[in-house]
Amino acid sequence: MNQSDRHSGADRPYDIVLFGATGFVGRLTAEYLAAHAPDGCRWALAGRSRTRLEALRAELGSPDAAVLTADSGDGQALRGLARSTRILVTTVGPYLQHGDPLVAACADAGTDYLDLSGEPEFADRSYLRHDARARETGARLLHACGFDAVPHDLGAYYTVRQLPEGVPLRVDGFVRTNAAFSGGTFASALGAMARGPQMVRAARERRLHEPRRPGRRARAPLGAPRFSGETGTWALPLPTIDAQVVARSAAALDRYGPDFRYRHYASVKRLPMALGGVAAVAAGLAVAQVPQARKWLTARYEPGTGPDAQRRAKSWFTVRFVGEGGGRRVFTEVTGGDPGYGETAKILAEAALCLAYDELPKTAGQVTTAAAMGDALLERLRAAGIVFRTAAVR
Numbered sequence: 170m171n172q173s174d175r176h177s178g179a180d181r182p183y184d185i186v187l188f189g190a191t192g193f194v195g196r197l198t199a200e201y202l203a204a205h206a207p208d209g210c211r212w213a214l215a216g217r218s219r220t221r222l223e224a225l226r227a228e229l230g231s232p233d234a235a236v237l238t239a240d241s242g243d244g245q246a247l248r249g250l251a252r253s254t255r256i257l258v259t260t261v262g263p264y265l266q267h268g269d270p271l272v273a274a275c276a277d278a279g280t281d282y283l284d285l286s287g288e289p290e291f292a293d294r295s296y297l298r299h300d301a302r303a304r305e306t307g308a309r310l311l312h313a314c315g316f317d318a319v320p321h322d323l324g325a326y327y328t329v330r331q332l333p334e335g336v337p338l339r340v341d342g343f344v345r346t347n348a349a350f351s352g353g354t355f356a357s358a359l360g361a362m363a364r365g366p367q368m369v370r371a372a373r374e375r376r377l378h379e380p381r382r383p384g385r386r387a388r389a390p391l392g393a394p395r396f397s398g399e400t401g402t403w404a405l406p407l408p409t410i411d412a413q414v415v416a417r418s419a420a421a422l423d424r425y426g427p428d429f430r431y432r433h434y435a436s437v438k439r440l441p442m443a444l445g446g447v448a449a450v451a452a453g454l455a456v457a458q459v460p461q462a463r464k465w466l467t468a469r470y471e472p473g474t475g476p477d478a479q480r481r482a483k484s485w486f487t488v489r490f491v492g493e494g495g496g497r498r499v500f501t502e503v504t505g506g507d508p509g510y511g512e513t514a515k516i517l518a519e520a521a522l523c524l525a526y527d528e529l530p531k532t533a534g535q536v537t538t539a540a541a542m543g544d545a546l547l548e549r550l551r552a553a554g555i556v557f558r559t560a561a562v563r
Contacts, residue, residue: 219262295310323546331543339430415539529542
């Protein structure tokens, strides 16, 4: 087994603890673990309300799952959770508000940590505060382990593996989806929009502290809006955490070559829709700057709510990648079902199982899914129904 053997003995009663299990995505993740965790997996449902957790356990038909209570604001309880398990998975956001104490507890305890944060500022501040300690204890800290940013991170990784080694590489990703969002996702997005200056400062401070490898460069510049002949759609630059994660994987792994660039786009078929998307983002940025408006909107989409099963069943996503380098051009694709909830829960649960059971590279500190799990997680997701395929090579 992998390096998580360092805390696989009797002193750790659980293999996986799921914190926030009764929330919207937490419940979906718990359902997936109940159906797919291997025999002998020691796992627990954690959250604030024992009554709700016990009701969930009964619904899942998983009497062997333990129930643990803790509040995101109770540091002592969070430290107890971290010391009790090999891997701690959390769906409790917004992470800027609720996440840091749990990351700190896992870094101190040498416990692997996974979350669903799509918040760049949170990831940067987590790196500054906890990466060094996690490297000391051997903890692996993984943020953005759902639709943000695993299909894009592993999709770029898969694309790079179809290209020549040791040469400069260029990859563009184009995202399409028809999915709806939950209250938690909406609250996180509004919070990030409201903290533009703080986000920029955190990113700048991180760049000052991150080590650089001589002779290698990895970038994720924000592209310009354009018509993409490769996909036949309008491409709108997406300033999300996904591109940052891809660039960090490229910085960590030699396979991405000496000079790697990734650009991330939303793919829109019709120009009016593209213009409408730009206008909607601009309006969201403006509204997010007004506290009362932000509070009113958040109240309309409360965290813990989200699309029903019927709506999720009709949802899908496609990420198309165009990779170039060494005289070769490849077109690849990652596709799946409902990205924000069904597939996100699947990805998060499979990432936890991957850390618990698969043979993996030796890594520690804040790491990406491509760097920490790479082929092992990619194959798990393929087996679980998410498609990674090469459409063409030229």
